[in-house]
Amino acid sequence: MDVKTLCLGLLTFGDATGYEIKKAFQDRLSMLYDAGYGSIYPALNKLTTEGLVSCRTMAQSKRPDKKIYSITLDGQIAFLKEMERAPASDKFRSETLATLMFAHLLPASHVSKVIDDLIKSYEDNIEVLSGECDMKQSLSEKFLCGYGIAVKKSAIQYMQDNRHLIEAEALLGEQAAE
Template sequence: MDVKTCCLAALLTGEATGYEIKKMFEEGPFAHFQSASFGSIYPSLTALRKAGMVSVSTATGEGRPDKKVYVITEAGRAELLEKLEITPGRDQIRSDFLFLMFFSELQAPDRIGDLIDQRRAYFDQALDDIARVEVESPAGPGRAFVRGFGKAIYTAALRYLSDNQKPLLDELTTNHGSRPDAGGGNGPDAEHDNKTTQAAE
């Protein structure tokens, strides 16, 4: 989804500053399925204001810099409703964790175990956060559906990690112990040591 549409969606929940909009994509309701940076939010808000889709006012705070507060207009709401008619594209997954796991054979088994433990803790925390939000902020059917979708994904991911962590680590440990550089005699470090010894002689 383009950033201008994301900004309109954020403002549909209420007036907000550019910073508050950014927080919605970092920690708020959109954090798990959309992203927007400061570098893209402010130009998008400027374009939306020029197009009459948002209005802006200046809020003055005691002892604090003035801040611009944005509000969606009727034209902006109509634009958002039109954008919601699109056919969604394929979901894109970007995961440093999965990238590292793809090359798990090249890393120490203990490190892989730590990475999986950390990811399990992350999913546990995410499920706790969803449960807390469900109590603190009851949602309409659309938001409830998205929360349930997130719970299903995190729960399935946790189950997969729990079921497959030990088999993976067992296999990695076996393979790691049989690697040429694991025995201390034939790896690159041993070759370097041999050359150093020969040079000293």
């Protein structure tokens, strides 16, 4: 599943410009798939040449002309076919946790700060999601929102309960360096 497929999927909710698709990625999928202009605009161009979306240009004075994309019948078929395929396994990437794998080389104070910041960012994220969750119209979006909250809460809990392990490693490293 690539950006092209997800653009198709988002267009099933209605016509949109590239800019609006970017927003839809943020509003509906940001938790599990983020895409920037650098991948969205090329994707829409390819989809257009493949005939999976159509594009009409709306002239605007004083602004770049709007290009409004619509999914075609071929596009709907292609999208459903893509959805039949087994999805790739989930991927998680955390620079913070990667940093912590080298805690024994780092000052204990820095390690503690990095953990504090991560917990803080999760807490902030939970707060945002909690606010959004109730406003979501569809059940699937509620599900996703709740998923994010549940997973992040358990991550915070784990970090609070076990951060001493990492902090101990950093302290040991500092002593060894002396």
